[in-house]
Amino acid sequence: MTVRTIPENTGSTLPPASAAGGLASRFDRDGYAVLPGALTPDEVTELRAETVRICRGERGAVEGALPPVAGESDDDTVRRFLCVHYPHKLSALMLDTMRHPAVVGPLTEVIGPDVKSMQSMLFVKSEGRPGQAWHQDEMFIPTRDRSLTAAWLALDDATVDNGCLWVLPGSHRPGVIYPNREHDDARYDCTVESYDFPYDESDAVPVEIAAGSVLLFNGYLLHKSLPNTGRRGFRRALVNHYMSASSLLPWAAPEVEQPMAQADFRDIVLVAGRDPYAYKGTAGIRTPRVRRDRSGGCDR
Numbered sequence: 001m002t003v004r005t006i007p008e009n010t011g012s013t014l015p016p017a018s019a020a021g022g023l024a025s026r027f028d029r030d031g032y033a034v035l036p037g038a039l040t041p042d043e044v045t046e047l048r049a050e051t052v053r054i055c056r057g058e059r060g061a062v063e064g065a066l067p068p069v070a071g072e073s074d075d076d077t078v079r080r081f082l083c084v085h086y087p088h089k090l091s092a093l094m095l096d097t098m099r100h101p102a103v104v105g106p107l108t109e110v111i112g113p114d115v116k117s118m119q120s121m122l123f124v125k126s127e128g129r130p131g132q133a134w135h136q137d138e139m140f141i142p143t144r145d146r147s148l149t150a151a152w153l154a155l156d157d158a159t160v161d162n163g164c165l166w167v168l169p170g171s172h173r174p175g176v177i178y179p180n181r182e183h184d185d186a187r188y189d190c191t192v193e194s195y196d197f198p199y200d201e202s203d204a205v206p207v208e209i210a211a212g213s214v215l216l217f218n219g220y221l222l223h224k225s226l227p228n229t230g231r232r233g234f235r236r237a238l239v240n241h242y243m244s245a246s247s248l249l250p251w252a253a254p255e256v257e258q259p260m261a262q263a264d265f266r267d268i269v270l271v272a273g274r275d276p277y278a279y280k281g282t283a284g285i286r287t288p289r290v291r292r293d294r295s296g297g298c299d300r
Contacts, residue, residue, distance in 0.1 A: 027110045031172035032207070032217035038102040039153065039212040047155055050093045051122060051236060055081050059090040063289035078234070079126040082189065083291035087238070088120040088269070090288050098240050099271045103151050103214055107242055107272065110216065111147050114245035114273030118265060121239045121291075127232055131163050131225035133185065133193035137241065138219035139177050141251055146175060147244040148219025154209050155236035162235040163228040165207050165215060168199045172220035187227050189291065197222060219243075245275045252285070 027033045039047075052074045053059050057067070062084055068077060088095040097103075098117050107115050119141065125131075138148050158164035180192040199222065207215055217223060219241075228235050243249065251265035264277060267285035 023106055024109045027216065027218070030169045031221035032167055032169070032215060033106075033110075034207065034209055035102065035106055035214040035216065036210070037212050038214040039097075039100070041212060043097075044155055044212045046093065047097065047153075047238060048236065050091055051124070051155070052078055054084060054087055054090055054094075054122065055124075059087075060288065062090070063287060065290050075234075078124055081124045081290060082129050083124065084122040084288060085291060086120055086286055086288045087122040088117075088240075089284075089286075094120060094122070094238065095269070097153070097238060098269060103153070103240075104271050106214075106216060107149060107151065111149055111242060112244050112246070112273075114270075114275065115242050116245040116268045116270050116275060117240055117242045118249060118251065118268045119241040119286075123235070123237045123239060125163055125225075125228050125235045125237075127162075127228050127230050127234075129163075130187055130189045130227050132191045133183055133188040134168075134197075134222050134224045135180065135191055135194050136177060136220050136222055139180060139194070141219065141241055141243075141249075143219065143243045143247050143249060145244055145247040146218075146220065147247055149242050150215075150217050150219070151240045151242065152215040152217070153238045153240075154211050154213050154215075155238060156211050156234055157209075158235055158237065159208050159230075160206050160226075161228075162230045162233060163225050164209070164235070166204045166224050166226070167207055167217065168197075168203055168222040169205055171197065171199055171222040172218040175220055177220070178222070188224075194222060242271065245270060245273060245277075248277070 023033055055078045066080060088098050098120060104115065137150055141148055152165060178194045178197040180194050183193040209215060249265040250260060250263035254260050254263035266280055266283045268282060
């Protein structure tokens with residue numbers, strides 16, 4: 001089964017978010033849902049241009065980035081990057097996109113009225129660059145209420161050839177974090193590999209979506225991506241992570257003599273509703289940096 005919402009593939013097996021059955025119920029069932037055409041073509045074009053500015057260092061320092069090369073084309077500059085973490089800390093446009101009503105509205109349906117974000121990632125993945133092995137986002141970003149949700153915004157048509165996401169539908173429902181291990185598979189970047197889960201590769205579904213569309217998925221959903229095997233071109237995507245603002249976020253070690261149950265990562269952006277923990281204030285903890293292909297660089 002292939003989930004396709006790219007215009008030329010009109011026989012999609014996944015209905016639009018507004019279709020009968022409801023976004024929340026389908027999200028609960030499958031662990032993911034597509035928001036077709038959430039951003040306009042003009043918005044996507046501007047995000048692509050902003051990607052160039054970020055990769056050229058025009059929006060500020062990115063830890064681990066190589067300096068720009070004089071006379072280098074925009075495409076060649078961007079091609080040297082796999083992923084930039086926390087672009088919303090460099091770019092007002094990326095921050096505004098994190099708060100985009102076309103994304104935040106559906107998030108309130110699947111998470112609740114109070115929503116915060118703690119991470120953004122700008123993936124470039126040009127031809128030949130690796131994907132990520134099977135994993136669950138909640139393994140990296142633990143919430144106390146299982147509310148972690150990714151919004152994967154396609155800046156190019158995401159296809160099997162250029163490395164779209166693959167998902168295991170319903171794998172979020174047990175609420176189990178499966179074992180993980182290091183791997184030496186050159187198809188994937190530094191992200192560890194989940195294994196020993198009760199699902200088969202034949203159950204996997206490729207989620208091909210058009211530029212401007214958004215894939216929402218639950219933090220427990222098993223997903224992966226393969227390398228961009230296209231002859232030329234990018235598979236750019238802006239990925240933001242969200243959760244309920246009513247839940248604490250134990251993403252870092254607790255303070256001295258503080259119980260783990262009270263640990264609360266406060267480098268967050270409130271995007272909807274209210275923050276019951278606003279009295280704690282916010283903190284600038286993480287800084288923009290690159291993700292390396294196979295030699296570390298992932299948040300763990």
